[in-house]
Structures are given as C-alpha cells and as structure tokens.
Amino acid sequence: MVRIEFQIERMKTEMGQPVKAVENMKTGIYDTLKAFHTKLETYDQNVQRIEAFETKLTKTVSEKQKENGKNIDDKLAALENKTVEILDKKIQELQAIKDEVLTPTVAFKARLDSDIVVSNGQTIVFPAVLFNEEDSYNQRTGKFTTPVSGTYMFTIAFCRKKVKTLVAGIMADRKKYTVTLMYGDANDECLTGDTVAVLTSGQVVWVHVLSGSSIDAIFHQYYSYYSYRRNTFSVVLIHG
Missing domain, CATH: 1.20.5 (Single alpha-helices involved in coiled-coils or other helix-helix interfaces)
Structure with a gap:
C-alpha cells in the first residue's frame, strides 16, 4: 500500500x-x-x-x-x-x-550772283550759297549764326572795280573782328580778309560796310572776264 x-x-x-x-x-x-x-x-x-x-x-x-x-x-x-x-x-x-x-562740321560759303553797289553801314548779302553745313547761314540776310560754341575762321574775298575804295569788316554782334581796305587805284583787283574768333553759340556774324568807306563802291559779280574770281564770304568751325 x-x-x-x-x-x-x-x-x-x-x-x-x-x-x-x-x-x-x-x-x-x-x-x-x-x-x-x-x-x-x-x-x-x-x-x-x-x-x-x-x-x-x-x-x-x-x-x-x-x-x-x-x-x-x-x-x-x-x-x-x-x-x-x-x-x-x-x-x-x-x-x-x-x-x-x-568737332561738328560747321561750314558755309556763299558768293554774289550779280553786280552790286554798296554804301556805308550796309550788310553785304551773298545770296548764292555753295554749301551750308548745319544750315547756319541765312542767304536772305547775309548773316551767319553760330550753331555751337567754338573757334571759327571767317574769310571774305572782294573783286573791286577800278578807282573804287571800300573798307569792309567782319562783325560779330557789332564787334569788329577784322577790317579789309580796298584802295581805289587804276586797276581791277581782288583782295581778301580773314579772322579767327572764339564765339559762343547763337552769336551773329556778317560782312559790314564800315563808316569812312567810299559811297557807291561797285563790286562785280565776278572779276573781269575770270569767272573763278568771285566775291565770297565763308566760315569754318576749327574747334568746337
């Protein structure tokens, strides 16, 4: 058990x-x-x-x-x-x-297109424009307006009739910059005058018959029989 x-x-x-x-x-x-x-x-x-x-x-x-x-x-x-x-x-x-x-191209040249008679105080107008850069020369008034400030050269050339005397000047706003005397001798002759002027934009330049010149000085359209001898007014900008 x-x-x-x-x-x-x-x-x-x-x-x-x-x-x-x-x-x-x-x-x-x-x-x-x-x-x-x-x-x-x-x-x-x-x-x-x-x-x-x-x-x-x-x-x-x-x-x-x-x-x-x-x-x-x-x-x-x-x-x-x-x-x-x-x-x-x-x-x-x-x-x-x-x-x-x-320097911009500023230049013009103009000439007479007919015989003229001038008197004291007269502005000589050159109506026949050969070239007019910048369109600054007025052929109706004979005056050039400077488009820019700079140094300009102006030139005039005249072919005077015998025995006639003239004193002409290049004027800029009524200031004489040069005077050219053409004395009345017995010969036909061509004389030139030039000047260099420093001008500002907007001044007016023209050719002026000055006081003291002979009245009724006669200019030919061109000298005698030589058509290349012209009465001219020209300008060129030398430096702007």
Whole structure:
C-alpha cells in the first residue's frame, strides 16, 4: 500500500515538472509578447514622429524656397536696376566725351550772283550759297549764326572795280573782328580778309560796310572776264 502511494507521489512530482515548465514557457512567451508589443508601440510612435517631422521639414523647405525665390527675384531686380543705372551713367559720360572730342562740321560759303553797289553801314548779302553745313547761314540776310560754341575762321574775298575804295569788316554782334581796305587805284583787283574768333553759340556774324568807306563802291559779280574770281564770304568751325 505504502509502495503504491509512493509511486503515485513520484508520478505526481514527475508530471508536475512539465506543467511547471509549460507555465514558465507560457510566462516567458507572454513577457516576450508584451515586450514586443511595447516595442511595436514605440515603433509606431517613432513612425508618427518621423512623419510629423517630414511634414514639418517639407513645409519649412517649401517656405524657405519661396522666401529664397522672392529674395533672389528681389536681388535680380535690384541688380538689373543698378546695371541699367550704371550703363546710363556710362553712356552719358561717353556722350560727354564724344561731344568734347568730336568737332561738328560747321561750314558755309556763299558768293554774289550779280553786280552790286554798296554804301556805308550796309550788310553785304551773298545770296548764292555753295554749301551750308548745319544750315547756319541765312542767304536772305547775309548773316551767319553760330550753331555751337567754338573757334571759327571767317574769310571774305572782294573783286573791286577800278578807282573804287571800300573798307569792309567782319562783325560779330557789332564787334569788329577784322577790317579789309580796298584802295581805289587804276586797276581791277581782288583782295581778301580773314579772322579767327572764339564765339559762343547763337552769336551773329556778317560782312559790314564800315563808316569812312567810299559811297557807291561797285563790286562785280565776278572779276573781269575770270569767272573763278568771285566775291565770297565763308566760315569754318576749327574747334568746337
């Protein structure tokens, strides 16, 4: 009897060990599952954080791109305006240099187209214009108006009839710049007179019969039979 009971107790002990092992295994599995679940929750939280960070980063990058784009546009616009301003200034400087260096073409030459008789105080008009650059000589009045300031050379040439005497001068705003005396001897002759004058824009120049000259001094349209000997008035701008 005692032997049977011992055997039964031994069998219970032996059978209890696997059950305990199973329970221990079950506990271990449960703990493992619990730890895994905790890690899974942590992973989900990390994924959410990463997604939130990604969204924020994308928004920040987009805002920065827009801000930088606006800044770049503003900087490009400012640079363009500055470049245009500099170019305009350089063009003005170059134009000023050009105006200083280049002398404009100012010149004319005119002659008589008929015999004339002159008297004291008269302006001699040369109506036949050979050339008139800058259109500054008035063939109706015989007066030249300086289009620009500068140094000018004026020349007159007269072919006088025998025995007639004349004193003529080149005038600029009633100031005598040169005087030419043609003395009345027995010969037909041609004489010239010239002057250099520094004038400002808008001054008026003409050939004037001066006080003290002989009245009714007669000039030919051209000298004797030589048509190339003309009565002329001319000017050229030497330096502007």
